Amino acid sequence: MIELRNVTLKYGEKLILDKVSLTVRNNTIKAVLGPSGVGKSTIIKLMLGLIKPNSGQVLVDGVDITPMKEAELYPIRRKMGIVFQGNALFDSMTISQNFSFFLRENLRLPEEEIERRVMEQIRFAGLEGYEEQLPESLSGGMRKRVAIGRALIFNPGTILFDEPTAGLDPVSSKKILNLIADLRKNSNLGAVFVTHIIDDVFAIADETAVLYQGKIIFDDLTGKLHESDHPFICSILSDKILEL
Amino acid sequence: MPVTSPSNLKEQAELKLKDFLLTMQEFFFFAVRAFSTIPKIKRYWRDVLDQALICGVESIPIVLVSAISIGGLMAMEVGNLLEDFGAKTMLGRSTSNAVLRELGPLLMGLMLAARYGSRNGAELGAMQISEQIDALRAFGTDPIAKLVMPRLVAALLMFFPLVALSDFAGLQTAAFVAEHYHKIDPGIFWNSIYPKLAPKDFVVTFLKAPVFAVIITLVSSFNGFSARGGTAGVGRSTIKGIVASSGLVLVANFYVSKLVLDFMH
Numbered sequence: 177m178i179e180l181r182n183v184t185l186k187y188g189e190k191l192i193l194d195k196v197s198l199t200v201r202n203n204t205i206k207a208v209l210g211p212s213g214v215g216k217s218t219i220i221k222l223m224l225g226l227i228k229p230n231s232g233q234v235l236v237d238g239v240d241i242t243p244m245k246e247a248e249l250y251p252i253r254r255k256m257g258i259v260f261q262g263n264a265l266f267d268s269m270t271i272s273q274n275f276s277f278f279l280r281e282n283l284r285l286p287e288e289e290i291e292r293r294v295m296e297q298i299r300f301a302g303l304e305g306y307e308e309q310l311p312e313s314l315s316g317g318m319r320k321r322v323a324i325g326r327a328l329i330f331n332p333g334t335i336l337f338d339e340p341t342a343g344l345d346p347v348s349s350k351k352i353l354n355l356i357a358d359l360r361k362n363s364n365l366g367a368v369f370v371t372h373i374i375d376d377v378f379a380i381a382d383e384t385a386v387l388y389q390g391k392i393i394f395d396d397l398t399g400k401l402h403e404s405d406h407p408f409i410c411s412i413l414s415d416k417i418l419e420l
Numbered sequence: 421m422p423v424t425s426p427s428n429l430k431e432q433a434e435l436k437l438k439d440f441l442l443t444m445q446e447f448f449f450f451a452v453r454a455f456s457t458i459p460k461i462k463r464y465w466r467d468v469l470d471q472a473l474i475c476g477v478e479s480i481p482i483v484l485v486s487a488i489s490i491g492g493l494m495a496m497e498v499g500n501l502l503e504d505f506g507a508k509t510m511l512g513r514s515t516s517n518a519v520l521r522e523l524g525p526l527l528m529g530l531m532l533a534a535r536y537g538s539r540n541g542a543e544l545g546a547m548q549i550s551e552q553i554d555a556l557r558a559f560g561t562d563p564i565a566k567l568v569m570p571r572l573v574a575a576l577l578m579f580f581p582l583v584a585l586s587d588f589a590g591l592q593t594a595a596f597v598a599e600h601y602h603k604i605d606p607g608i609f610w611n612s613i614y615p616k617l618a619p620k621d622f623v624v625t626f627l628k629a630p631v632f633a634v635i636i637t638l639v640s641s642f643n644g645f646s647a648r649g650g651t652a653g654v655g656r657s658t659i660k661g662i663v664a665s666s667g668l669v670l671v672a673n674f675y676v677s678k679l680v681l682d683f684m685h
């Protein structure tokens with residue numbers, strides 16, 4: 177379980193999040209919907225402890241991670257996997273090195289075990305035959321699958337997705353969304369995904385929070401979005417795409 | 421048109437100063453962390469080797485070219501000057517000090533600030549804006565240990581032989597020009613150098629190697645890590661890194677010489 181409690185965050189003088197509270201339960205898919213620049217990526221980075229809030233708390237499985245030092249955060253972060261918006265694959269490493277790198281870095285595993293796990297992820301991502309390629313030679317959808325495979329490498333309980341379908345064609349988008357839904361169904365894996373595309377939310381999210389001008393203006397079951405009378409939510413329900 | 425009143429200007433200057441001091445503080449912590457992760461070198465020795473190849477072996481041509489041109493120029497100009505005083509036999513002595521203590525290390529430093537500094541700044545800046553540095557942290561790897569420490573160690577190791585190479589090539593070229601342009605016997609040239617060489621000459625020249633290594637690596641890496649705002653941001657941070665590190669190399673060059681020469685007098 178991941179929880180933000182009254183989190184306020186500023187970049188310099190600019191207020192991005194204003195006393196935001198948000199809960200992600202285990203084994204659910206939670207969407208955070210908001211226009212671009214509202215602070216969606218920031219929320220994901222807060223959950224991982226990559227940035228610290230100016231005030232408020234971030235709790236992971238009930239433990240407040242805000243006062244923790246970087247070294248203390250490493251084991252906490254392993255409970256979560258992250259898929260960055262631009263994938264953040266290591267572009268100077270091959271696909272299989274992208275998978276094996278963090279295993280070698282973090283766990284003292286015998287080489288055969290590392291290879292076994294890497295092969296497992298390669299199969300999962302459907303990338304047999306691409307093991308020795310560099311990320312740049314793969315298509316957008318394939319790169320996204322590598323990033324998802326990498327996020328699963330430590331068997332996390334929750335995966336955080338930063339705009340998983342941004343920049344993908346409709347077919348790849350659908351595949352990625354199905355993949356996220358399957359992970360929950362087959363592996364009991366919870367997910368948080370932030371997005372500005374409302375169709376994604378209706379496709380797979382159990383619960384949705386809407387972030388608008390630094391505040392959460394809605395946080396409930398996704399189906400209840402239609403009952404909201406907030407003007408911003410009404411406008412996105414009719415326009416589908418969030419542009420301000 | 422916006423009107424800038426004096427009080428407004430003062431406010432802005434204060435903000436800039438505050439910004440600057442904050443950046444200095446950040447840089448200080450960055451530097452401390454780069455040094456304190458050196459014990460992890462066993463895990464990252466491959467990265468150290470890669471970087472040693474980049475900053476050491478691959479930098480040989482540019483260091484050679486700059487050392488040769490400056491050694492040749494010095495011998496030619498100083499030789500012409502000495503001729504007016506009928507003191508051409510002093511050519512070796514007159515050029516060796518400048519080349520060995522100042523120009524050899526300085527040019528090597530500037531060339532590496534450009535070459536190694538730009539590479540670090542651009543590479544780390546691109547990793548920063550594509551979130552690869554965040555990815556390292558997110559999956560439990562200290563990016564400073566993985567990316568900065570190997571660059572620092574490689575530079576600390578490789579700058580010594582590069583300084584030696586720069587000095588050697590500079591002096592050899594000076595001797596060559598002395599012989600073929602000024603018609604000075606090589607024996608006379610070298611004889612005016614060797615007996616006068618003192619330990620302080622070597623302390624000055626070789627002390628500059630680690631000083632430049634620290635400046636160039638840390639300043640360029642820090643600027644790479646601070647890159648924000650897309651590809652243009654990478655460009656900006658790379659330039660900042662090169663300008664700052666070349667400037668600091670020039671300043672450090674002066675102070676190392678001054679301190680050592682004052683001290684060892």
Ligand SMILES: Nc1ncnc2c1ncn2[C@@H]1O[C@H](COP(=O)(O)OP(=O)(O)O)[C@@H](O)[C@H]1O
Binds near residue numbers: 188214216217218
């Ligand atoms: N490191 C930073 N320094 C200053 N401003 C930042 C930084 N990161 C993000 N911002 C700003 O904060 C706002 C929210 O950023 P972000 O969380 O990336 O938005 P989103 O992911 O919703 O598009 C944006 O206006 C962005 O420009």
Ligand SMILES: [Mg+2]
Binds near residue numbers: 217218338
């Ligand atoms: Mg974002």
